[in-house]
Each structure stands twice: as structure tokens, then as C-alpha cells.
Amino acid sequence: MKYKLLENPNIEEAYNLVDTGIRKKAVINIFAYCKVIYEGRALSQLDWGERFIMLKPDGSFLVHQERKIDPVNWQPPKSRSRAIIKENNLILESHRRTPKEKLEVEIEKVHFASFAIAEDYQELELAGYEKDMGDMIMKHPSMIEPGFTPTAREYNTEHGFIDILGKDSEGNLMVLELKCRKAGVNAVKQIRRYLADFEEENQDYLKEVGAEKKKIRGLLVAPDIGEDAKELLEEEGIEFKSVEAPKELKNDKKVTLDIF
Structure with a gap:
């Protein structure tokens, strides 16, 4: 299966999709009502709101709001991600070893979730x-x-x-x-x-x-x-x-x- 898309899935369905996507090394996209907590070189919290979440096969983990180009929270490549269900909410965690950092997204409602296994072997070329x-x-x-x-x-x-x-x-x-x-x-x-x-x-x-x-x-x-x-x-x-x-x-x- 190259991709899968769920609209308004329940928490268990969303968990299964994310868990499968991580194991298949797919690109995962989620639009959800969530809050975000970061612990590492600093501490930060982003209270409840609707955000776009992306997990990539290289370990990148991005949380976007509806404004600005850059993610509001993110973890770099080689971070390790996992999904768990806790108190009827979906928890997405991204861990980085050096420096030690943890990004946690607690999701109460998923509007849509998808994963896609992309084949892209090109790299950006400077013209000429x-x-x-x-x-x-x-x-x-x-x-x-x-x-x-x-x-x-x-x-x-x-x-x-x-x-x-x-x-x-x-x-x-x-x-x-x-x-x-x-x-x-x-x-x-x-x-x-x-x-x-x-x-x-x-x-x-x-x-x-x-x-x-x-x-x-x-x-x-x-x-x-x-x-x-x-x-x-x-x-x-x-x-x-x-x-x-x-x-x-x-x-x-x-x-x-x-x-x-």
C-alpha cells in the first residue's frame, strides 16, 4: 500500500495509521486538535489548538500552525518517534539523544491523518x-x-x-x-x-x-x-x-x- 488516508478517525484508528506509517518509513501527515510540550535545552508549551503535524522517515518531526513558513516546534533528522494511547488521547513523541530533547504532542481530535511511501531519489540542483x-x-x-x-x-x-x-x-x-x-x-x-x-x-x-x-x-x-x-x-x-x-x-x- 503506497498511501492511506483517514477522515475523522477515532483515536485507535489514528494510532494504528501512525504506528504503521512509522514502521513502513512513510511520510505521515496529521491535522488535529492538540497541545505541544517540549523539554530539552529549554522548556516550552503550546496550548490546545488545531495544527498540522508531519513525521518523515529520516526522523524529522514538524508541528505547523496556520501561519508562518517555519514550524512552531520541530525535531531534526535522526530523532526517534513513537505513538501511544494515553487516557483516550493519542500521544506522539519524538526523542533526540544528543542533545537530549523530547517533543510531545497530545492529540484530542484528529480531523484527518495519512501516510504515503514516497520514492524520490532527486536532490536539489543548482542551475547549470x-x-x-x-x-x-x-x-x-x-x-x-x-x-x-x-x-x-x-x-x-x-x-x-x-x-x-x-x-x-x-x-x-x-x-x-x-x-x-x-x-x-x-x-x-x-x-x-x-x-x-x-x-x-x-x-x-x-x-x-x-x-x-x-x-x-x-x-x-x-x-x-x-x-x-x-x-x-x-x-x-x-x-x-x-x-x-x-x-x-x-x-x-x-x-x-x-x-x-
Whole structure:
């Protein structure tokens, strides 16, 4: 089940939905009459009112009022959330270990609640930067590794466009995913999907480039990588190459790219 939506559920129904959503690592949205208590580096209380509550698979926990962009209360990624029923109300808790913090939302009435399992492997791109990064690699392929030869760019698959395909010096197919900023877990998941596409559906292309009997290498190319993403790379056997995105250098007549 990709998503579920309940209108005016009772407390037990709402609890079951939230508990299922947390276990399934779904995005959970709730519109409810509630109060909010925070304990941590400070103490705060938000008395009863109607608010929008969002829980994300990365541990983020957000409470929004009907005004302002920012949440009125929130917990960052890697926090741990749970739902319990207490005295006929639904209690949502979010705990953070370092620093030690607790956000508790007590819900008396749920107007609607939903969860959705989203597949989104894209990260926000700065306009032009990743294209420039690709141009730079196509022009100087040895910056990836000696003997690397690009064979295709923006190659279409079921899960999106692969930035660069190529072969290494031994004829192994290389799938390159480019990120102009620090790469996260989503980038690793994205390249993992591309590798699965080739293993399952792109044997014709492997034969075309003479790599059907070779292994397929995944390579994430970015200036830096987060610790969570690094751990996932190691688990998946995907490689990482640190490459700085080109910087624009403007002079009186033209724009050039500084690649070193």
C-alpha cells in the first residue's frame, strides 16, 4: 500500500495509521486538535489548538500552525518517534539523544491523518552546475580515473537519466551519478536503482559497448559525502570519487570554467 488516508478517525484508528506509517518509513501527515510540550535545552508549551503535524522517515518531526513558513516546534533528522494511547488521547513523541530533547504532542481530535511511501531519489540542483560538472568530465575523463572512457550521457532508464555512462580501462561498464554539492543517502539510492536497471533490462547496451561479460561499477561523483551515505555506499559496493564542481570565472568578455 503506497498511501492511506483517514477522515475523522477515532483515536485507535489514528494510532494504528501512525504506528504503521512509522514502521513502513512513510511520510505521515496529521491535522488535529492538540497541545505541544517540549523539554530539552529549554522548556516550552503550546496550548490546545488545531495544527498540522508531519513525521518523515529520516526522523524529522514538524508541528505547523496556520501561519508562518517555519514550524512552531520541530525535531531534526535522526530523532526517534513513537505513538501511544494515553487516557483516550493519542500521544506522539519524538526523542533526540544528543542533545537530549523530547517533543510531545497530545492529540484530542484528529480531523484527518495519512501516510504515503514516497520514492524520490532527486536532490536539489543548482542551475547549470551539474551540467558544467558533466561537461568537465567529458572533456577531461581521466579526472575520474586513468583509462576511463565516456560512452553516453543522459542515458534514459526506467528510473531517470544516468548522468554519464562509460568504460574503465578493463572494459567494465561504469555508471556515474553527479552531484555538485555534498551527496546524501538519496543519491546513493538513485545510483543503486540505475545499477539494477542495467542488471535487469539493458543487456543490449552492454553488448553494444562490449561490456556484457564485464562487471558493472557504480560511481557517485561529488565534492563530499555524508556519513550515512558513505555507510550505504559501502553496503552496496558503490564507489565514490571526490570532484569539485567547476567554478565560474567572469572576466570582461566571457565566462570560463575553473576545473582545478
